[in-house]
Amino acid sequence: MMKKSLTRAEAAEFLRSHDNFTLLSHRRPDGDTVGSTAALCLGLRQLGKTAHVLHNDEVTDRFAWLHEGLTKAAAEEGDTLVSVDVASPSMLPKAFAPLADKIALRIDHHGSSTSFTPLELVDPISASCAELIWDLLEALEVRPDRAIAQAVYVGTSTDTGCFRYSNTSAHTFAVAAKCAQAGAGVYELNQELFETNTLARLKMQAWMVDHMKLLGGGKLALCAIPRAVEEELGVTQDDMDNISSFPRTVAGVCMAATLRENGEGDSKLSVRAIPGYDATAVTEKFGGGGHKGAAGAFLHLPLAEAAAAVEKALVEEA
């Protein structure tokens, strides 16, 4: 398949000259894919287009409100399919997999990603897909209203860990300023997304402080969380959102791996690393991928064996 890599202006032209858009988000959807699809959908509707977000039943309570009034249950013949923040076909929810080869345009910011669509707008410098969507909407001369601004703010802030990760740039702050200017309830969103942890989440963090394994003179951290502990502490999926960023916040830790049981005999690995360390070097050993700062993989191993394998990989790669 010939891959055509578009500029923002070219992608805007594609959107202007098409209609009946159905936007696809990724599996285990985060704030960026949900916020970005919502913002793009709202922007296209403002231009008079018919646009929907394809209903993704993996969207959690934390982000579901963003898609309210925007979804449809299934793609239809003649829809222009656009994926947003989807790094590869395997990142689509299972239910969307049959649509992978029908997607016309891929909008993404993942550097380590797969070209699988005829057209793509990919900017690996963009800290979030949401910033890229904001640029695109500006190119389309969409008027940024509060709903669009809120959606972009959610994407931008979550993908930068509220402006703390190494991907945060001057452009990130500039977009956040414009979102605030356009009426995004920044404080309320921050509270909801970052500043509020349930007691269950805090107890989970307390458990991790007590059980994490520090290796490599304190530069590496490994946390393997049994499902039984999650159940005992009563954490929800939203509570566990971004839990893998927690061990890396321990002073001195350069790379941290978190393992969780997915309930089907597999262990989900998440690795976070500071600049100078490469999380993908660890995840690629297990068939995964991601960014240097944040990467993941699925291990078809029970937790204890997965932990042993990951410990070995961590020490080798650090």
Next chain:
Amino acid sequence: MMKKSLTRAEAAEFLRSHDNFTLLSHRRPDGDTVGSTAALCLGLRQLGKTAHVLHNDEVTDRFAWLHEGLTKAAAEEGDTLVSVDVASPSMLPKAFAPLADKIALRIDHHGSSTSFTPLELVDPISASCAELIWDLLEALEVRPDRAIAQAVYVGTSTDTGCFRYSNTSAHTFAVAAKCAQAGAGVYELNQELFETNTLARLKMQAWMVDHMKLLGGGKLALCAIPRAVEEELGVTQDDMDNISSFPRTVAGVCMAATLRENGEGDSKLSVRAIPGYDATAVTEKFGGGGHKGAAGAFLHLPLAEAAAAVEKALVEEA
């Protein structure tokens, strides 16, 4: 004393027409007072003025680097004294108290503050003093270099809890964008200021999760931390920086009070509240003050008695 409330332009004119500046920060100095004094000092020097920050021995390791090369040990006859982020004379370090009535200009952003200088530039809307200093430096046509940008970024980010508190505005993000543009190492600063917690700090948070008292149906939280626990966990002053923001992050908590023993029989109270709740309503009962979202007081009571008094005040005011 006639108090003249200046605009930014008038304050800039005052600075242009004076020299031999000595800048004063506040007691228990935070990132804002240290960053703001540093930025103003560097800006004035860029304009060819003689300027120093008065050495404040309460500045912790976390922020001391900002004042490197900028301090002098004592104010001299003929110095133009300017206080930055000082809400009242009682907020000056003990060593600076004799200078209170010699300060020519007060630059501040605290709404609930005391006019105690002949001239003042006070903007209660500004989330941090640092943003105000940035505006002032722009008015003075100072070229924002990396050192100035870093100092302002530290002030802006710390006083907004890395853009999370309710004081965060579009202007806050716009200033952060300009700091990033001017070369501030935003990621490294964020890591240093926010993303890195020692194991000791994390263990303190874990202790607080286990010992905090929730009242008022979970809307109020009270944490009284004995010095013995701080010693046992080995936390430093930097580790305890902003510890009082932690209990308020529990989902559902609207107002949270934290008490620490200061080692001299007193208990230091910090109250944090979400919009709709007023932290000063609690602290004023004990002769303290601050902002609606964040306020403090010193109680001349041992910890247990202080906790009982604060619990009563919390429940009354909520």
